Amino acid sequence: MIRSGSEQRFVCSWRRERGSAACDNGRGVKGADIAARVLAALRDRLLAPDIVASAMEEARLEMEKRNREVRSRRGKLETDLDEAIRRSERLIDQVADGVLSGAAIKEKLAALEAQRTTLEAELAAEEAPSPVSLHPGIAEHYRRVVGDLAQALHRSDSEAAAEARDLVRRLIETVVVTPLQERGRFALTVKGKIAALVNQDGDHTVVVGAGAGFEPATFRL
Missing domain, CATH: 1.10.287 (Helix Hairpins)
Incomplete structure (x- = not known):
């Protein structure tokens, strides 16, 4: 990551450390652009009702x-x-x-x-059997929180910003930025941890398209 004034930009670490021979991608990506699209992916894909319902059912079966x-x-x-x-x-x-x-x-x-x-x-x-109970409203709760993340991450209230960052860390495992041929365009692969919702092992991957839409990739629930 590099900083230009108050703006954060992400660049290829391999290129910075090893030069252009290691990577021919010399373009950077605004941190704000990544954050906006990742939050949209969280809200619209990772926390989509069908995905959460499937993950919670898988978690229930695993708990049983x-x-x-x-x-x-x-x-x-x-x-x-x-x-x-x-x-x-x-x-x-x-x-x-x-x-x-x-x-x-x-x-x-x-x-x-x-x-x-x-x-x-x-x-x-020996552990005792755990009650199989997953709150049906947990997904909607996270959707509401994610809806306020963009504002919370930039608030001067350090406690609110810290809480927002903690939620992002729990829900997002990795973000891979891939440059596209068009100048200034890039795709993101977001690997989200659905386990953060249901407290079970599992993950879910989505691909964030170059435009406003999102394309589903491979799901592992």
């Missing part, structure tokens, strides 16, 4: 799958723990009744108690 795995692990630990407790109590009863005695019994009891302690610790450390 994770919960099934958690319940399965906890179920096995609980079964093993119950069995260890029963075996330990059975040995104690047999010793009390005089059926069993000797050092070997003490070793078995010690082993069962150690197993019981281990299983109890593993069960306590």
Whole structure:
């Protein structure tokens, strides 16, 4: 990035560091132009109702799958723990009744108690199933926030600007600027993190066209 007066412009870092032999793109792009189109992509593509609905459904299914795995692990630990407790109590009863005695019994009891302690610790450390609940209004909330981002990013209120920048960082992973043949024209590839909305792993990529429109690219939800 370079600064000319109060204006920020982005240029190819490879060209700046290694010269024109490394990259023949000597053009720069205004930071304000990139910001405006990225915010439009956020509002109109990443937060489009169908994309958010699909991502939230995928997140719900993933959460249900994770919960099934958690319940399965906890179920096995609980079964093993119950069995260890029963075996330990059975040995104690047999010793009390005089059926069993000797050092070997003490070793078995010690082993069962150690197993019981281990299983109890593993069960306590195991996560509990999470409630599958995704707020249906979360996408609209973000759309409203994004709608005010352009103003918030330039406000003198540092707290509002910091909040706006934080939201952009959470929703946008990378922005790739590609110069076009027409002078002053460029395309942007915006990789947005839909996970910022649903708190799940996943991403969504859109291509911002050279004009006012946007062309959808590959989606990975």
